[in-house]
Amino acid sequence: MLGNFMYCNPTRLYFGEDALDNLGGELKKYGKKVLLAYGGGSIKKSGLYGQVTAILKESGKEVVELPGILPNPTSDKLYEGCKAARENDVDLILAVGGGSVCDWAKAVSVGAWCKEDPWEKYYLRMEEVDNRIIPVGCVLTMAGTGSEMNGGAVITNHQQKLKIGHVFGDNVFPRFAILNPRLTFTLPRYQMVAGFYDIMNHITEQYFSGTDDNTSDYVMEGLMKSLIHSSLIALQNPEDYEARSNIMWIAAWALNTFVAKGKATDWMVHMIGQSVGAYTDATHGMTLSAVSLPYYRYLLPYGLPKFWRFAVNVWGVDPEGGSDREIAALGLGRMEAWMKELGLVMSLRELGVTEEMLEGIAQGTFIMEGGYKVLSREEVLGILKASL
Amino acid sequence: MLGNFMYCNPTRLYFGEDALDNLGGELKKYGKKVLLAYGGGSIKKSGLYGQVTAILKESGKEVVELPGILPNPTSDKLYEGCKAARENDVDLILAVGGGSVCDWAKAVSVGAWCKEDPWEKYYLRMEEVDNRIIPVGCVLTMAGTGSEMNGGAVITNHQQKLKIGHVFGDNVFPRFAILNPRLTFTLPRYQMVAGFYDIMNHITEQYFSGTDDNTSDYVMEGLMKSLIHSSLIALQNPEDYEARSNIMWIAAWALNTFVAKGKATDWMVHMIGQSVGAYTDATHGMTLSAVSLPYYRYLLPYGLPKFWRFAVNVWGVDPEGGSDREIAALGLGRMEAWMKELGLVMSLRELGVTEEMLEGIAQGTFIMEGGYKVLSREEVLGILKASL
The missing domain is CATH 3.40.50.1970 (Rossmann fold)
Structure with a gap:
């Protein structure tokens, strides 16, 4: 802390x-x-x-x-x-x-x-x-x-x-x-899974930051594991009370300030996603899912130990199964598979974003400090292009 | 939940x-x-x-x-x-x-x-x-x-x-x-480690209860892993600010009602420990450490899946390394090793309890429901004898 x-x-x-x-x-x-x-x-x-x-x-x-x-x-x-x-x-x-x-x-x-x-x-x-x-x-x-x-x-x-x-x-x-x-049972599937990813991204924005040994990171690993587990149950049966109640509770705790206390945080996925939202009025969680993986894959070398830990502790990747970089990449790969299983939007084009909009979206993005690398405007544009 | x-x-x-x-x-x-x-x-x-x-x-x-x-x-x-x-x-x-x-x-x-x-x-x-x-x-x-x-x-x-x-x-x-x-830096070592175990036991009292899939269990696994990690650092260097600050934060969250919400809880170690305290005026955390392992070893067959999960998720026991019962027992074995490394009191005799007191301590113990088995007065006495 x-x-x-x-x-x-x-x-x-x-x-x-x-x-x-x-x-x-x-x-x-x-x-x-x-x-x-x-x-x-x-x-x-x-x-x-x-x-x-x-x-x-x-x-x-x-x-x-x-x-x-x-x-x-x-x-x-x-x-x-x-x-x-x-x-x-x-x-x-x-x-x-x-x-x-x-x-x-x-x-x-x-x-x-x-x-x-x-x-x-x-x-x-x-x-x-x-x-x-x-x-x-x-x-x-x-x-x-x-x-x-x-x-x-x-x-x-x-x-x-x-x-x-x-x-x-x-x-x-x-x-x-x-x-x-x-x-929450009657929510359309698109909104339900967008909410699941919004929760996940609230946690990863706070997790992928800092190099200290911090209790919040351990707590967030627990919250993510519970979310992943319950999300897949809710996907099969949206009326599973146990799963939906766990998810509703996790949503509150992911962003009620608890896990952010005494910790660096990032928030660049939200900053980029919100700028996308201003141009498209797209569902918030889907703007996050569309830009997350290009962003995290770009950040990975700058925050390798945390991406490695994410792979092993959250996704159960074998820590002996490759180089640190390979293991870290496998973690993001498992997250990608989970996102696809949920049926999340994986590209900006699906949200109505066109190539012509990218410059404006990049300009409208607030660049925050706190992540493993402070982005330049060009890097934001690069992530947007990779997300298209 | x-x-x-x-x-x-x-x-x-x-x-x-x-x-x-x-x-x-x-x-x-x-x-x-x-x-x-x-x-x-x-x-x-x-x-x-x-x-x-x-x-x-x-x-x-x-x-x-x-x-x-x-x-x-x-x-x-x-x-x-x-x-x-x-x-x-x-x-x-x-x-x-x-x-x-x-x-x-x-x-x-x-x-x-x-x-x-x-x-x-x-x-x-x-x-x-x-x-x-x-x-x-x-x-x-x-x-x-x-x-x-x-x-x-x-x-x-x-x-x-x-x-x-x-x-x-x-x-x-x-x-x-x-x-x-x-x-907290100037606290004598005996009080410091008693506090560490008090925190751990607050978490295990809430963890070893219930058979549902509950977000709180995932969060508590995170809290326990962080506590174990930081406690060993603090043991080597009580002035390690990072470790002591994590521990201070965990202590608050272990018992501020968060992880208990929507969950069954046990509290029998505290009930027995408090009755020991009434007879001996011993340091609270040490009364808990002295009775914990006999209690949990007695409870293990009644809550086997949770003790198995504790072994694998908190203590990193290999889930393929034996029968469910063996793996669960290995988890408590690792907890015992950690407790001994901290220098906790592992028997009631060290706290001044004599054989003659046990009957009275058992009588003074409030028997609560919520754990994997509701104890009889005789079972409380049995655990006290095993803790002597």
């Missing part, structure tokens, strides 16, 4: 098939006005909308509904939410949906009472929050982003062709989150 | 060499009167006492000192603390020391304003807290118990020959904890 850090995760997380029974008790802690946010209407089909609105009614809440928060929530939708939250002076934002709805809710929670344009202040300028924050609660319907237990909120500005995530402090974390693994 | 559960850990944890710099900021959140609790005076020798009292003074606090909280804090010391906290109407209890001081502080935090005898209400009758709770903060000087980030508080009543732990809810968790790994 390197350096100094503070760890605090105040989110109260209710897990299990009966998790929604706790919503009423949580609602008591907040005032009368609730902004109920959700996506494209799948919660109406599943019956969840009816359950949640009944609990809100029983709790005597005045509800302002804001539907239509689609994947990759936009700055325009953020402005709409800020206006609704402020004009109705809501006491709680209740996000019902996946990571996009949760992210949007957190962005509105800091944006509603922001005296300036929240996109400019909190995304372009990445400033600290210095205004009133509206509490957020989540009812999660998809496992992947980890948004239910952290302060992250990714917003896309299509005019500026930018998709940016701001990681806010623990005062912006959801106050409570309701995680019923059964709610 | 089985069943329904709630996870919430509100403790704000400051970690690192400069962690104490955050004490002043935390103190601002509480009123003027602070009960400063510590142990036998080692914090005066190390200079920590001077640092903490200087920060308290700068923060304008009125300090009531309560020293002399020795290992295995007693019900008498609990009464003394409750009286001091109540009569001075303190706003915060600041525990500076190891797990005993932290445990004591939490017991006082619920006991001070308890209208009855807190030992009877919260320990003998294990009731829920329904009175005012005084906030607790910790400055930790030893890694082991995990008390800095949970609601547990073990108290010993020598008259009744009972040592009982009550696990209180998240409203009793320390509000903040300051963890500087460097503060």
Whole structure:
């Protein structure tokens, strides 16, 4: 564990098939006005909308509904939410949906009472929050982003062709989150496996960094092994409660700040993937799967010991089976086979990316430090070309 | 992940060499009167006492000192603390020391304003807290118990020959904890390695239970591997910051409720060890090390798949090297070798236990369900005899 850090995760997380029974008790802690946010209407089909609105009614809440928060929530939708939250002076934002709805809710929670344009202040300028924050609660319907237990909120500005995530402090974390693994059963297969890879990539972004001996790396190996195991069971039977519940739990822990504490982290796959998302509006997890292997294969020589360890400890590659470089490459090969078995998108072309877009995507990529090599703009472009 | 559960850990944890710099900021959140609790005076020798009292003074606090909280804090010391906290109407209890001081502080935090005898209400009758709770903060000087980030508080009543732990809810968790790994460097070797085994046993108590496929088991394998690795480095060089910081972090996560969520747990080694402690006042971690192997060897046939997995995944035993039973036994054999290398106490006799005490220790042992076999009183006695 390197350096100094503070760890605090105040989110109260209710897990299990009966998790929604706790919503009423949580609602008591907040005032009368609730902004109920959700996506494209799948919660109406599943019956969840009816359950949640009944609990809100029983709790005597005045509800302002804001539907239509689609994947990759936009700055325009953020402005709409800020206006609704402020004009109705809501006491709680209740996000019902996946990571996009949760992210949007957190962005509105800091944006509603922001005296300036929240996109400019909190995304372009990445400033600290210095205004009133509206509490957020989540009812999660998809496992992947980890948004239910952290302060992250990714917003896309299509005019500026930018998709940016701001990681806010623990005062912006959801106050409570309701995680019923059964709610994830009805997710279409494409979204399900995209979520699986989003989780995997959250872990690898934090794993492939640093050369110290760090407890977090051991924990992440455990999380990855459990994820790989459960993902293959869920692929065969999406209604396997044990597998889906393990995956939902891993998703939260992969990105609730725990494994990042005291550790270097990378995040370049997310940076490149988000820039792809700004150009294509593609499913987040698939933008990550499309660029991951070219990126990690390029990085391998710079972080060889960790790629070797990944191969042996996570994928069970025989440590005596070749040179260090060969063993490390075998690990990425096994990851590739797993990704293909899941049916992930393995090239940018499948997401609608054209050769002409690559330069713009490279330009829109935030280059972060922390990985085994800090990329130049040309190297980002090279990885994009290899991912096409 | 089985069943329904709630996870919430509100403790704000400051970690690192400069962690104490955050004490002043935390103190601002509480009123003027602070009960400063510590142990036998080692914090005066190390200079920590001077640092903490200087920060308290700068923060304008009125300090009531309560020293002399020795290992295995007693019900008498609990009464003394409750009286001091109540009569001075303190706003915060600041525990500076190891797990005993932290445990004591939490017991006082619920006991001070308890209208009855807190030992009877919260320990003998294990009731829920329904009175005012005084906030607790910790400055930790030893890694082991995990008390800095949970609601547990073990108290010993020598008259009744009972040592009982009550696990209180998240409203009793320390509000903040300051963890500087460097503060653990000066710990005598006996206490250091006892702490290492306390951590290990917290994990094995939660690992050796349940037959489901559970993410927590994968995470615990990671925690154990990191602990074993770092413990051997610390044994050679107690001032290896990397190793001691990993161990301090593992101690917190081994018992901050995370790995127990959605999982069966055992705790019989602790139950037997605590009864030994009530008779001998021995160092907690050593009571656990003395009874662990006889207990686990007795349990092995009832939980064979998990003991096999422990051998292969934690200790690197060759899965092809024998029958399942042989492989499982080899795992415990490797754990035994590691325990001996650390210099742990391997028999109850070394702790002053005599044959005559065994019947009483067995009678004083709380028999819990959750392990691979629910023990009878005779089986407890058998394990004690095998541990002598």
